Amino acid sequence: MLKINNLHASVxxxxxxxxxxxxxxxxxVHAIMGPNGSGKSTxxxxxxxxxxxxxxxxxxxxxxxxxxxxxxxERAHKGIFLSFQYPVEIPGVSVTNFMKTAINETxxxxxxPDMPANEMLKLIREKSEMLEIDRKFLSRSLNEGxxxxxxxxxxxxxxxxxxxxxxxxxxxxxxxxxDALRIVANGVNKLRSRDxxxxxxxxxxxxxxxxxxxxxxxxxxxxxxKSGGKELAHELxxxxxxxxxxxxxx
Amino acid sequence: xxxxxxxxxxxxxxxxxxxxxxxxxTQGFPSKRDEAWKYTSLNSILKHDYSVFPKRENHIxxxxxxxxxxxxIDTYKIVFIDGKYSxxxxxTTHDGIDVCLMSSALTKPKYRLIIENYFNKVATKDSLSxxxxxxxxxxxxxxxxxxxxxAKPIQIVHFSTGNEAALLLxxxxxxxxxxxxxxxxxxxxxxxxxxxxxxxxxxxxxxxKRAIVDYYKIQNDNENASLIDSTFVNQKQExxxxxxxxxxxxxxxxxxxxxxxxxxxVDSTMKGITIIGNKQHVxxxxxVHHIEPNCESHQDYKGIFGDSSTGVFNGKVLVDxxxxxxxxxxxxxxxxxxxxxxxxxxxxxxxxxxxxxxSHGCTIGxxxxxxxxYLRSRGVPEKEAKALLMFAFSNNVMSSVKIPEIKQxxxxxxxxxxxxxxxxxx
Numbered sequence: 001m002l003k004i005n006n007l008h009a010s011v012x013x014x015x016x017x018x019x020x021x022x023x024x025x026x027x028x029v030h031a032i033m034g035p036n037g038s039g040k041s042t043x044x045x046x047x048x049x050x051x052x053x054x055x056x057x058x059x060x061x062x063x064x065x066x067x068x069x070x071x072x073x074e075r076a077h078k079g080i081f082l083s084f085q086y087p088v089e090i091p092g093v094s095v096t097n098f099m100k101t102a103i104n105e106t107x108x109x110x111x112x113p114d115m116p117a118n119e120m121l122k123l124i125r126e127k128s129e130m131l132e133i134d135r136k137f138l139s140r141s142l143n144e145g146x147x148x149x150x151x152x153x154x155x156x157x158x159x160x161x162x163x164x165x166x167x168x169x170x171x172x173x174x175x176x177x178x179d180a181l182r183i184v185a186n187g188v189n190k191l192r193s194r195d196x197x198x199x200x201x202x203x204x205x206x207x208x209x210x211x212x213x214x215x216x217x218x219x220x221x222x223x224x225x226k227s228g229g230k231e232l233a234h235e236l237x238x239x240x241x242x243x244x245x246x247x248x249x250x
Numbered sequence: 251x252x253x254x255x256x257x258x259x260x261x262x263x264x265x266x267x268x269x270x271x272x273x274x275x276t277q278g279f280p281s282k283r284d285e286a287w288k289y290t291s292l293n294s295i296l297k298h299d300y301s302v303f304p305k306r307e308n309h310i311x312x313x314x315x316x317x318x319x320x321x322x323i324d325t326y327k328i329v330f331i332d333g334k335y336s337x338x339x340x341x342t343t344h345d346g347i348d349v350c351l352m353s354s355a356l357t358k359p360k361y362r363l364i365i366e367n368y369f370n371k372v373a374t375k376d377s378l379s380x381x382x383x384x385x386x387x388x389x390x391x392x393x394x395x396x397x398x399x400x401a402k403p404i405q406i407v408h409f410s411t412g413n414e415a416a417l418l419l420x421x422x423x424x425x426x427x428x429x430x431x432x433x434x435x436x437x438x439x440x441x442x443x444x445x446x447x448x449x450x451x452x453x454x455x456x457x458x459k460r461a462i463v464d465y466y467k468i469q470n471d472n473e474n475a476s477l478i479d480s481t482f483v484n485q486k487q488e489x490x491x492x493x494x495x496x497x498x499x500x501x502x503x504x505x506x507x508x509x510x511x512x513x514x515x516v517d518s519t520m521k522g523i524t525i526i527g528n529k530q531h532v533x534x535x536x537x538v539h540h541i542e543p544n545c546e547s548h549q550d551y552k553g554i555f556g557d558s559s560t561g562v563f564n565g566k567v568l569v570d571x572x573x574x575x576x577x578x579x580x581x582x583x584x585x586x587x588x589x590x591x592x593x594x595x596x597x598x599x600x601x602x603x604x605x606x607x608x609s610h611g612c613t614i615g616x617x618x619x620x621x622x623x624y625l626r627s628r629g630v631p632e633k634e635a636k637a638l639l640m641f642a643f644s645n646n647v648m649s650s651v652k653i654p655e656i657k658q659x660x661x662x663x664x665x666x667x668x669x670x671x672x673x674x675x676x
Contacts, residue, residue, distance in 0.1 A: 048627045076629035088624040092645030106629040
């Protein structure tokens with residue numbers, strides 16, 4: 001599904017990613033953890049195609065196709081979805097209308113006609129029920145005046161609507177209370193299949209109790225310095241990151 | 251300059267016109283030396299040899315120009331072609347209210363009292379308004395007597411056909427809304443040709459006690475047409491008046507919008523969306539004069555400037571010493587889409603009362619890159635994402651438009667202008 005080889009990326013000449021290697025296969029869940037400033041969100045943004053970041057070395061392959069030169073929307077059309085840590089408020093554009101535009105633009109790019117209105121409504125109903133989202137919420141302006149938790153739930157709703165091949169959840173757990181965390185995690189789990197993959201970026205173990213990863217990677221100073229199974233996350237929760245830093249510096 | 255002799259020498263308006271000619275002759279056209287015209291030069295539009303009175307009457311078919319009307323709802327219409335009234339395109343009324351012509355109002359005895367009380371009373375004596383007062387032949391006359399809720403909006407539309415090489419139009423509108431009455435008016439100037447047209451329009455609006463007046467100006471003319479639009483609003487106590495100005499077209503557009511609050515608990519709203527490109531120029535020059543206590547004013551102007559276009563916002567809020575408990579709000583936010591686009595924004599607050607709340611803020615920026623990335627990462631292409639952000643940016647202004655069809659129309663104009671189809675009505 002996703003293969004990252006020796007990826008270096010910088011912003012304004014400051015190197016942030018310094019040689020990332022990562023392979024994510026269909027059906028897998030990978031967790032990326034690491035201290036603040038280690039480059040986790042940058043990695044997510046670079047995969048999704050944020051133009052402020054310059055890839056200086058290495059490559060990102062999605063289903064064996066190099067996506068380095070693709071615009072963010074082209075990557076979205078190919079099935080990449082990034083759930084934002086800080087979703088942006090767009091006044092005057094309702095959640096529903098935004099989703100219609102996003103879905104139909106994706107369909108158009110893939111040579112499909114617009115989704116018929118009744119199908120769209122059905123999809124919206126199903127996915128909003130799955131995430132326990134009030135229908136009234138969907139006619140509100142996108143993210144405007146939403147609480148932190150509502151924003152995150154809305155991100156996962158969008159993910160559910162778009163059914164991506166590769167979903168990257170960037171600190172989706174921050175700002176969620178226990179109930180919202182459970183709902184969001186259930187939503188993500190229901191969307192998991194043999195054909196798609198999830199990358200979960202988080203500081204904490206608690207989200208990984210609900211979305212259980214196959215692999216856990218520790219990112220430090222722009223490199224993956226340790227990888228392991230789900231038990232690595234428990235170890236990090238218990239011991240923090242200092243021992244990793246010591247290992248790296250030794 | 252001897253037109254006044256042929257026009258209406260026996261009418262009360264004759265003296266007003268003679269005085270206006272003197273005013274104009276003394277002042278001449280404004281130049282960049284005048285503070286209020288510092289950023290807007292009329293030189294490029296005054297170089298044409300404009301014909302003032304079209305030689306012949308021109309006919310156009312409704313179907314050819316239907317798109318310039320808000321046509322999906324029932325409305326009264328006062329339509330002019332090259333400055334002359336078009337009866338076949340218009341739908342006027344005298345049924346309880348007067349929606350008719352300025353030329354009849356100025357000449358017929360039954361309107362004499364209103365004309366004497368209101369004509370040229372709130373308009374200032376500046377040179378361009380004086381020029382209009384001196385020579386204007388035609389325009390809309392609207393009088394809503396008290397306690398009338400006018401169910402249908404009124405459209406005032408000026409077409410120019412291009413049968414004259416260059417045309418100067420000077421429409422003059424008078425709108426008097428009496429106690430407790432409510433009216434909605436839509437105004438548009440549309441050139442149907444590539445020939446240069448200059449319109450020097452003056453509108454006087456009187457919102458009497460507890461009247462509600464909503465006025466919408468749709469400025470989407472082609473880029474050979476220029477407009478100087480001076481609007482003067484006089485408000486009596488507890489009246490509520492709003493003017494929304496949507497500026498997308500035209501070569502040079504200058505909006506002089508002046509509100510005078512002559513009563514307590516008056517509410518005034520001035521809002522605008524400007525989206526221009528190429529070498530277009532739009533100048534908003536606003537004044538709200540708080541004269542009495544306990545009044546409010548709300549100004550909110552959004553501008554998006556591309557290519558080599560230029561924008562000007564000069565917003566003056568004047569609060570008299572007697573106008574205690576004034577609440578005046580002013581915002582002017584701008585986005586520059588290109589390195590060559592320019593905006594000059596200048597808030598001017600003159601406050602002589604001590605117990606007031608006045609706020610103002612102006613911003614100049616670019617489209618938010620993070621927001622662009624957010625929309626694009628969901629599959630929305632760059633052009634459409636830009637359009638969505640522009641809609642979002644203009645949303646505060648759109649949300650106070652009370653006629654849904656106008657909202658839809660404006661949305662459509664913006665979408666067309668940006669070359670996008672976002673697949674839904676905002």
